Amino acid sequence: MENRHYYRVLTRNMVLILILISFTPLVLISGIIGYQFETSYRQKVLDHLIELVQKHQQNIDSFLNEKLSYIQVLVNSYSLEELSNESFLKHKLSILQQGYGGVFVDLGLVNAEGVQVAYAGTFKLEKANYSQAEWFKRAMKSHYFISDVFLGLRRQPHFIVAVKQQWGGKDWIVRATIDFEAFNSLVESIHIGETGSAFILNREGEFQTKPRFEPAPSKEYFLKVFARESSAGLGAPPLDIQTGADVLPMFDRHSSSESGKMMEKTILEGEVKYQNKNYIYIMTSLKGGEWLLIYQQNASDAFSELYAARKIFILIFVVGGLGIVFMTFILSRKMVRYIERADKEKEMMNEQVIEAGKLASVGELAAGIAHEINNPVAVMVEEAGWMEDLLEEEEFRGSENLDEFQRALKQIKTQGARCKEITHKLLSFARKTDPNIREVQLNDLIEDIIGISEQKARYSNVKIEKHLEKDLPPVFASPSEMQQVFLNLINNAIDAIGTGGGNISVTSRVAGDYVIVDVADTGSGIPKAMLARIFDPFFTTKPVGKGTGLGLSICYGIVKKMGGEISVNSAVGLGTTFHVHVPIPKEGESESRHQPESKTAR
Numbered sequence: 001m002e003n004r005h006y007y008r009v010l011t012r013n014m015v016l017i018l019i020l021i022s023f024t025p026l027v028l029i030s031g032i033i034g035y036q037f038e039t040s041y042r043q044k045v046l047d048h049l050i051e052l053v054q055k056h057q058q059n060i061d062s063f064l065n066e067k068l069s070y071i072q073v074l075v076n077s078y079s080l081e082e083l084s085n086e087s088f089l090k091h092k093l094s095i096l097q098q099g100y101g102g103v104f105v106d107l108g109l110v111n112a113e114g115v116q117v118a119y120a121g122t123f124k125l126e127k128a129n130y131s132q133a134e135w136f137k138r139a140m141k142s143h144y145f146i147s148d149v150f151l152g153l154r155r156q157p158h159f160i161v162a163v164k165q166q167w168g169g170k171d172w173i174v175r176a177t178i179d180f181e182a183f184n185s186l187v188e189s190i191h192i193g194e195t196g197s198a199f200i201l202n203r204e205g206e207f208q209t210k211p212r213f214e215p216a217p218s219k220e221y222f223l224k225v226f227a228r229e230s231s232a233g234l235g236a237p238p239l240d241i242q243t244g245a246d247v248l249p250m251f252d253r254h255s256s257s258e259s260g261k262m263m264e265k266t267i268l269e270g271e272v273k274y275q276n277k278n279y280i281y282i283m284t285s286l287k288g289g290e291w292l293l294i295y296q297q298n299a300s301d302a303f304s305e306l307y308a309a310r311k312i313f314i315l316i317f318v319v320g321g322l323g324i325v326f327m328t329f330i331l332s333r334k335m336v337r338y339i340e341r342a343d344k345e346k347e348m349m350n351e352q353v354i355e356a357g358k359l360a361s362v363g364e365l366a367a368g369i370a371h372e373i374n375n376p377v378a379v380m381v382e383e384a385g386w387m388e389d390l391l392e393e394e395e396f397r398g399s400e401n402l403d404e405f406q407r408a409l410k411q412i413k414t415q416g417a418r419c420k421e422i423t424h425k426l427l428s429f430a431r432k433t434d435p436n437i438r439e440v441q442l443n444d445l446i447e448d449i450i451g452i453s454e455q456k457a458r459y460s461n462v463k464i465e466k467h468l469e470k471d472l473p474p475v476f477a478s479p480s481e482m483q484q485v486f487l488n489l490i491n492n493a494i495d496a497i498g499t500g501g502g503n504i505s506v507t508s509r510v511a512g513d514y515v516i517v518d519v520a521d522t523g524s525g526i527p528k529a530m531l532a533r534i535f536d537p538f539f540t541t542k543p544v545g546k547g548t549g550l551g552l553s554i555c556y557g558i559v560k561k562m563g564g565e566i567s568v569n570s571a572v573g574l575g576t577t578f579h580v581h582v583p584i585p586k587e588g589e590s591e592s593r594h595q596p597e598s599k600t601a602r
Helices: 002-077 080-084 086-100 134-139 180-188 219-235 304-391 402-431 442-459 479-500 551-561
Strands: 104-110 116-120 144-146 159-167 170-178 197-202 250-253 268-274 277-286 291-298 438-440 462-468 475-477 502-511 514-521 565-571 575-583
Touching: 002 086, 002 104, 002 144, 002 159, 002 170, 002 180, 002 197, 002 268, 002 277, 002 291, 002 304, 080 086, 080 104, 080 116, 086 104, 086 116, 134 144, 134 159, 134 170, 170 180, 180 197, 197 219, 219 291, 304 402, 438 442, 438 479, 442 462, 442 479, 442 502, 442 514, 462 479, 475 479, 475 575, 479 502, 479 514, 479 551, 479 575, 551 565, 551 575
Parallel strands: 462 502
Antiparallel strands: 104 116, 104 170, 144 159, 159 170, 197 291, 250 268, 268 277, 277 291, 438 475, 502 514, 514 575, 565 575
């Protein structure tokens, strides 16, 4: 339970660390790049809108000045008598209408008292009195005048361009009515997106054109902007005016004229928040500062592509973030499982080391017991020989059980000799740990090891078959180490067969430059996935406590050390065969070449 808690905490910590490491640079880079992109994109959109407004400002001013210049040319080109002739005026009006598409509605000549003395047009305005009209009063104060849009006597929106001229010492005004629809369409052409539109206000807050959409702030808001910029000139700071619910303007000047002039070339741009919606406003002056051209558009419409890109970015970020979290969790789980498996293998290795220590102790104990058994067995054999000598005497020759005594003594001597041989081989294997290389005959070593293993094989109902090639060439090897190799392979074969019985075949032969010893069994075989690891230290297919996992690793090291090879072929359900290749010394090659280098003690 404690281990489970440890691995859960380890998994959680790894997930948090990996997520933090992955997201920190991602968030920083995304934030910086996103901020810079949004800032530059907003500025690009605003610059484009400002350029558009400036272009239309020039077009509108050009339109007004052009129409005023036509009247000025008319005044300068003809006399009072000619302009007083209504037929002449009608002719000139017809020429203007044909040339400029009906922009000019009518023409009129007005005297200093405000009475229209000559008129050409579709309305009945002959002898109309304009003395009380605001436009007439203002026109009499300047040489050139363009009025605001008003209804007037005709009760239709229009505006007037007028030129004052003196004839005979008196002031006269030649005026022309400009078609409102033509002028309004010129302003309405400033149309971008779904909500982008423009309109014109005068200083009294009166619309000079028809707005496609009602402005979000009240007209008083724009009048304050108008008044502030007109009176403060270029030195005024950006506006910070609160007008109505949630209106917060943040305007900046884009370009400006010389100090002290009106807002003729001043462009104000910024965003206004009104009723939880953001609006872009771009404002500039017209008609010498008399009018204010205002462009408005919903910020969501103006920056629609930016917001769409932002949504895509957020979607990609969320999907990518979920992918990072998912992969982090998967990788952390795998790493923790690997660590957990490594910890378990470490515990198993510790157990196997302990088992190996036990086996070493048992080996020493077995060697000691074999030595102790060897002495009484020798005494027993000697006593049996002495008894045989006694039976040769006359007093025992006539015994009717003489044959039985002789048979029993012979059996005692035979089994005693066998015990002595077994203990001799066991002691020989246990004590010969000297790794010195010398010339040995592998068949002799194999015979000794089979003799040691026969009893264990008999108990497991396993038959060991020998197919040893005669006259094998001698090889240079450590006898004790080669005995250990063959003993491990035969014992493993017996364990692989189990108690169900089977056969082990030990074959020696010569192939090329090697003496090859094959140890084959009819056991259960080794799965293919495990074949690559069977020579790894502490790797075993046996249950815990049944094997140390060191036997094949030791065999591999011994054979490799003497320049040989060890390999395996196995099939599940058919059996396993180990091949040990021991190099045959070449002619003239001495055993000193195979002697391991002595290590200097440090």
